[in-house]
Amino acid sequence: LNRRLEGLGTTIFAEMSALALATGAINLGQGFPDTDGPEAVREAAVRALRDGRGNQYPPGPGVPELRHAITAHQQRFYGLDFDPDTEVLVTAGATEAIAAAMLALLEPGDEVIAFEPFYDSYAACVAMAGGVRVPLTLHAPDFRPDLDALRAAVTPRTRLLLLNSPHNPTGMVLTAAELAAIAELAVERDLLVVTDEVYEHLVFDGAAHTPLISLPGMRDRTVSISSAGKTFSFTGWKVGWVTGSPELVAAVRTTKQFLTYVASGPFQYAVAEALALPDSYYAHFATDLREKRDLLAAGLRAAGFQVYEPQGTYFITTDIAALAPGKDALTFCRTLPERAGVVAVPNSVFYDHPTAGRTQVRFAFCKKPDVLQEAANRLRRST
Ligand code: PMP
Numbered sequence: 167l168n169r170r171l172e173g174l175g176t177t178i179f180a181e182m183s184a185l186a187l188a189t190g191a192i193n194l195g196q197g198f199p200d201t202d203g204p205e206a207v208r209e210a211a212v213r214a215l216r217d218g219r220g221n222q223y224p225p226g227p228g229v230p231e232l233r234h235a236i237t238a239h240q241q242r243f244y245g246l247d248f249d250p251d252t253e254v255l256v257t258a259g260a261t262e263a264i265a266a267a268m269l270a271l272l273e274p275g276d277e278v279i280a281f282e283p284f285y286d287s288y289a290a291c292v293a294m295a296g297g298v299r300v301p302l303t304l305h306a307p308d309f310r311p312d313l314d315a316l317r318a319a320v321t322p323r324t325r326l327l328l329l330n331s332p333h334n335p336t337g338m339v340l341t342a343a344e345l346a347a348i349a350e351l352a353v354e355r356d357l358l359v360v361t362d363e364v365y366e367h368l369v370f371d372g373a374a375h376t377p378l379i380s381l382p383g384m385r386d387r388t389v390s391i392s393s394a395g396k397t398f399s400f401t402g403w404k405v406g407w408v409t410g411s412p413e414l415v416a417a418v419r420t421t422k423q424f425l426t427y428v429a430s431g432p433f434q435y436a437v438a439e440a441l442a443l444p445d446s447y448y449a450h451f452a453t454d455l456r457e458k459r460d461l462l463a464a465g466l467r468a469a470g471f472q473v474y475e476p477q478g479t480y481f482i483t484t485d486i487a488a489l490a491p492g493k494d495a496l497t498f499c500r501t502l503p504e505r506a507g508v509v510a511v512p513n514s515v516f517y518d519h520p521t522a523g524r525t526q527v528r529f530a531f532c533k534k535p536d537v538l539q540e541a542a543n544r545l546r547r548s549t
């Protein structure tokens with residue numbers, strides 16, 4: 167491994183999912199649903215396979231049907247207009263979009279500001295592009311960004327902000343006022359912004375997701391990223407996308423060509439149909455998840471965890487300080503499957519900050535209610 171990637175060995179998701187397999191524990195670690203997405207969308211994938219659509223290399227930017235569906239989705243939910251030919255790029259999940267964006271937009275030594283805890287691919291992709299990550303710590307209990315600290319973190323070397331809202335792992339959703347302040351700063355300091363919006367439809371309790379690119383001055387400096395994995399419960403399909411100005415999308419397309427070139431041919435057609443599902447699908451999906459959140463949150467509280475209620479995503483961040491005095495999250499999570507038959511993820515690995523996430527543990531609630539209940543029962547018995 168080259169020096170840029172020092173300290174970035176095995177992702178915590180692989181480690182914890184392997185532990186789940188080895189112990190037979192309930193896996194509330196890695197974020198993936200235990201119920202696949204809509205039958206009609208699976209049928210669409212089968213049809214595409216059978217009819218020979220996408221079985222050979224699809225077009226580099228993505229199949230036209232999907233690019234049109236993405237623009238229709240951006241129009242329907244956010245009133246945003248994109249040109250499907252020049253302002254949309256289909257990627258192998260959001261993961262490839264993040265990597266391609268970092269490789270396309272960073273010069274060696276450029277600084278990238280990102281809120282920590284951050285999704286683990288951010289540090290790796292910034293490093294692979296030769297950039298320097300500048301973490302801005304979100305603090306419990308509400309994980310709101312400190313906008314003065316953000317402003318102070320910008321230096322002449324700052325090239326871009328890498329934002330994630332709704333935020334994994336804390337569930338924080340940026341408010342309209344926070345978005346406006348971030349946009350104002352980006353314009354003032356002439357920064358690019360890459361926004362990871364994969365949880366755009368997983369928001370609760372009146373919190374709303376607004377793409378930063380819709381704010382004044384942001385249309386030509388923002389790369390918006392999303393993915394079908396979370397919204398439609400097909401994390402294995404790896405269909406993601408980028409929207410933005412023709413210049414920025416062309417830059418990301420250039421690097422993407424040499425990463426995968428293309429991916430997921432038949433699934434692209436199926437995701438085009440998924441994006442066209444009626445509003446009721448999206449609304450029901452969020453309601454269902456909110457019920458699961460409430461179920462797991464109650465179970466975790468009953469087991470002695472301090473729960474930080476998420477406004478979005480399908481993760482609950484907890485604190486174990488009172489429950490397991492003196493224990494750090496990584497040690498706690500490595501022994502939890504044996505002790506309790508449940509797998510969780512330590513948020514500490516998503517921080518550079520030495521102490522802020524030391525006792526934070528994340529649980530995924532995108533699971534069937536009886537699975538969540540059983541996990542909660544096991545945790546209560548073990549604590
Ligand atoms: N960004 C965040 C914040 C995520 O949580 C995930 C999925 N775990 C991704 C990106 C990756 O998305 P995909 O599976 O579409 O590559």
Ligand code: GLN
Binds near residue numbers: 196197198
């Ligand atoms: N996004 C998922 C999570 O945060 C995991 C994705 C992965 O395993 N890379 O749990």
